[in-house]
Amino acid sequence: MQQSNIRIARIAAHINPPNLQMVEEDLGLERVNCRAKGASSGFKVAILGAAGGIGQPLAMLMKMNPLVSLLHLYDVVNAHGVTADISHMDTSAVVRGFLGQQQLEDALIGMDLVIIPAGVPRKPGMTRDDLFNINAGIVKTLCEAIVKCCPKAIVNIISNPVNSTVPIAAEVFKKAGVFDPKRVLGVTMLDVVRANTFVAEIMGLDPREVDVPVVGGHAGVTILPLLSQVKPSCSFTQKEIDYLTDRIQNGGTEVVECHSIAMVLCSSIMFESAFGCILQAKAGAGSATLSMAYAAVKFADACLRALRGDAAVVHCAYVASEVTELPFFASKVRLGRNGVEEIYPLGPLNEYERAGLEKAKKELAGSIQKGVSFVKK
Numbered sequence: 001m002q003q004s005n006i007r008i009a010r011i012a013a014h015i016n017p018p019n020l021q022m023v024e025e026d027l028g029l030e031r032v033n034c035r036a037k038g039a040s041s042g043f044k045v046a047i048l049g050a051a052g053g054i055g056q057p058l059a060m061l062m063k064m065n066p067l068v069s070l071l072h073l074y075d076v077v078n079a080h081g082v083t084a085d086i087s088h089m090d091t092s093a094v095v096r097g098f099l100g101q102q103q104l105e106d107a108l109i110g111m112d113l114v115i116i117p118a119g120v121p122r123k124p125g126m127t128r129d130d131l132f133n134i135n136a137g138i139v140k141t142l143c144e145a146i147v148k149c150c151p152k153a154i155v156n157i158i159s160n161p162v163n164s165t166v167p168i169a170a171e172v173f174k175k176a177g178v179f180d181p182k183r184v185l186g187v188t189m190l191d192v193v194r195a196n197t198f199v200a201e202i203m204g205l206d207p208r209e210v211d212v213p214v215v216g217g218h219a220g221v222t223i224l225p226l227l228s229q230v231k232p233s234c235s236f237t238q239k240e241i242d243y244l245t246d247r248i249q250n251g252g253t254e255v256v257e258c259h260s261i262a263m264v265l266c267s268s269i270m271f272e273s274a275f276g277c278i279l280q281a282k283a284g285a286g287s288a289t290l291s292m293a294y295a296a297v298k299f300a301d302a303c304l305r306a307l308r309g310d311a312a313v314v315h316c317a318y319v320a321s322e323v324t325e326l327p328f329f330a331s332k333v334r335l336g337r338n339g340v341e342e343i344y345p346l347g348p349l350n351e352y353e354r355a356g357l358e359k360a361k362k363e364l365a366g367s368i369q370k371g372v373s374f375v376k377k
């Protein structure tokens, strides 16, 4: 391939990354090796739902991750605009955009890690399970394409209800005969991030030094913080335990409802006000996006470091598990070159946590079954 042609393709790709494939075809080129100069070899990561509230900041943060060499941004709307914007960041990962179902397979071919924040978010008054009817089909379709294009990729599922969408993904892979329970992970990192923050707040600690295991699932009572196992070791009053458990379990709702408070206030005050900014930023609806993007990147980075071969990468995630009698459960897992290498037992629980575990399992069982039945029907 002529050096000048490669340069032309690279320049065109940088001006308008979605045009890369077209330019390559026009020039009769083989696929351009599109690693930016100075970039180390890295991982190929796709974000499905990249133009959304989570997808955009997630894409930005992944573009900043030095472990990523190629970043594919897929959505059914606005994928090219987001790609053009993010591609101007002077970091080494090369970004390409993919728009609509007909480009889904191109977005997925050869990926090492696929992150899925595609789907609708909650509005005030809704539960995560209320999203099932729309998001179940979206996750199923995306996983069917992963089966075809990158069945060995690590898959991080963010789309709610996670308690059901992970079993849906697993069933799709099982149906195709390619299910590897080590590679399908529901992202519950936001629960841990919140728990670390709220514990640090009341104990006067630096949140970066706090580690709260949060097990179970990702909705209401299925979110079970193990406050007896917090590191550094903390002693809480019963009032503090009640407050923290409730706040961690309802952190998502706190954000969802916050938007509606902002809307009410906005209707009676001027747009320039601080509340006007909230309305403009969030459009009056939706759920956590920025903290979720932060949590998703923290988790994705852990997966990539583990793929690279780093030792002792341990985080909570919702995975196929034998830790309880349920087929899926969130607990601490050790990540490695193949995804989940080890699932840790829950450790000693106090009476309060044992009661919480029973409630969590009851609700989780129904959500798991609902996901499994959706694919089997």
Ligand SMILES: NC(=O)C1=CN([C@@H]2O[C@H](COP(=O)(O)OP(=O)(O)OC[C@H]3O[C@@H](n4cnc5c(N)ncnc54)[C@H](O)[C@@H]3O)[C@@H](O)[C@H]2O)C=CC1
Pocket: 048, 049, 050, 051, 052, 053, 054, 055, 074, 075, 076, 077, 117, 118, 119, 120, 121, 122, 131, 135, 138, 157, 158, 159, 160, 161, 162, 187, 188, 189, 190, 191, 218, 286, 287, 288, 289, 292
């Ligand atoms: N696991 C967790 O801790 C959290 C999960 N979530 C969930 O993440 C999901 C996304 O939330 P937001 O980004 O706020 O929503 P959003 O509506 O802002 O963005 C979703 C994006 O998905 C895209 N999309 C819809 N159908 C698609 C398809 N078939 N293929 C590809 N993309 C598609 C939309 O075009 C949109 O750009 C929701 O289900 C939400 O409940 C949100 C926060 C935390």
Ligand SMILES: O=C([O-])CC(=O)C(=O)O
Pocket: 121, 122, 128, 160, 190, 251, 252, 253, 255, 256, 287, 288
């Ligand atoms: O609450 C929601 O709908 C979004 C979510 O999962 C969270 O913020 O934890």
